[in-house]
Amino acid sequence: MEKKKIIEVKNLVKKYGDFTAVKGISFDVYENEIFGLLGPNGAGKSTTLEIIETLRDKTSGTVVVDGINLDEEPESIKKIIGVQLQSSGYYPGLNLMELIELFGGLYNRPVNPRELLGMFNLEDKARAKYKELSGGQKQRFSIATTLINKPRIIFLDEPTTGLDPQARRNLWDLIQEVRKQGTTVVITTHYMDEAEFLCDRCAIVDSGEIIALDSPDGLIDKLVAQGFDRKKEVKKATLEDVFIQLTGRDLRED
Numbered sequence: 303m304e305k306k307k308i309i310e311v312k313n314l315v316k317k318y319g320d321f322t323a324v325k326g327i328s329f330d331v332y333e334n335e336i337f338g339l340l341g342p343n344g345a346g347k348s349t350t351l352e353i354i355e356t357l358r359d360k361t362s363g364t365v366v367v368d369g370i371n372l373d374e375e376p377e378s379i380k381k382i383i384g385v386q387l388q389s390s391g392y393y394p395g396l397n398l399m400e401l402i403e404l405f406g407g408l409y410n411r412p413v414n415p416r417e418l419l420g421m422f423n424l425e426d427k428a429r430a431k432y433k434e435l436s437g438g439q440k441q442r443f444s445i446a447t448t449l450i451n452k453p454r455i456i457f458l459d460e461p462t463t464g465l466d467p468q469a470r471r472n473l474w475d476l477i478q479e480v481r482k483q484g485t486t487v488v489i490t491t492h493y494m495d496e497a498e499f500l501c502d503r504c505a506i507v508d509s510g511e512i513i514a515l516d517s518p519d520g521l522i523d524k525l526v527a528q529g530f531d532r533k534k535e536v537k538k539a540t541l542e543d544v545f546i547q548l549t550g551r552d553l554r555e556d
């Protein structure tokens with residue numbers, strides 16, 4: 303069966319004054335895939351995401367999300383996407399349940415806060431304030447809030463930055479679970495192991511251009527076919543494997 307395109311980006315350009323941050327990139331995201339945007343600092347990943355999320359104006363190019371043209375109906379796009387809020391958007395006086403209820407009200411959507419918090423292992427924190435959460439809990443809550451409006455696509459900008467290995471692996475499982483439930487996931491990350499584990503396909507962005515786009519295995523195969531060979535013998539385990547083996551897979555922050 304033909305895969306359905308849920309995001310179509312064509313010749314997207316973004317200029318900040320004289321500086322061109324995004325230089326005419328084109329890519330498609332298929333329905334229900336986990337799609338990664340990888341690239342060094344300043345490559346233009348966040349700018350690209352924010353344009354698709356309707357949070358930033360583009361200079362030129364076309365963006366179509368689930369058949370909706372960004373230039374024509376940005377409000378309709380907002381209704382079908384889930385975006386992580388800046389932490390400043392979490393009113394300090396409200397607990398997690400109240401925040402979810404508030405956001406549900408803003409989206410005009412009935413929402414079951416306990417169920418959502420449960421999915422992200424935060425049921426015990428239902429009455430806690432955002433500032434009382436650990437780093438991993440904050441990230442889980444932030445991802446949970448992207449699902450409040452039951453979106454078709456969620457956008458995650460560096461979701462595991464700063465987390466310990468247990469929290470990172472736990473979040474990977476949660477992101478896979480979100481996808482399993484039918485949501486398309488677009489993610490930016492600087493961690494190549496994360497992209498390799500999670501992404502069906504990824505685009506490598508550098509200086510505002512896409513320099514490669516394929517599945518992680520496809521990208522690796524292409525490099526190997528060019529004669530690339532690792533200098534050192536591949537180790538049977540990594541230091542992270544040692545760490546996880548010694549400290550276990552359970553989350554520590556709770």
Ligand SMILES: Nc1ncnc2c1ncn2[C@@H]1O[C@H](COP(=O)(O)OP(=O)(O)OP(=O)(O)O)[C@@H](O)[C@H]1O
Nearest residue numbers: 318319321323341342343344345346347348349350
């Ligand atoms: N509001 C702005 N005004 C001017 N330049 C900007 C603005 N926002 C981003 N830039 C520049 O555009 C380029 C792309 O930035 P962007 O944040 O999209 O990169 P990124 O790939 O997400 O980087 P990072 O991995 O560091 O988050 C950078 O050179 C950045 O300095």
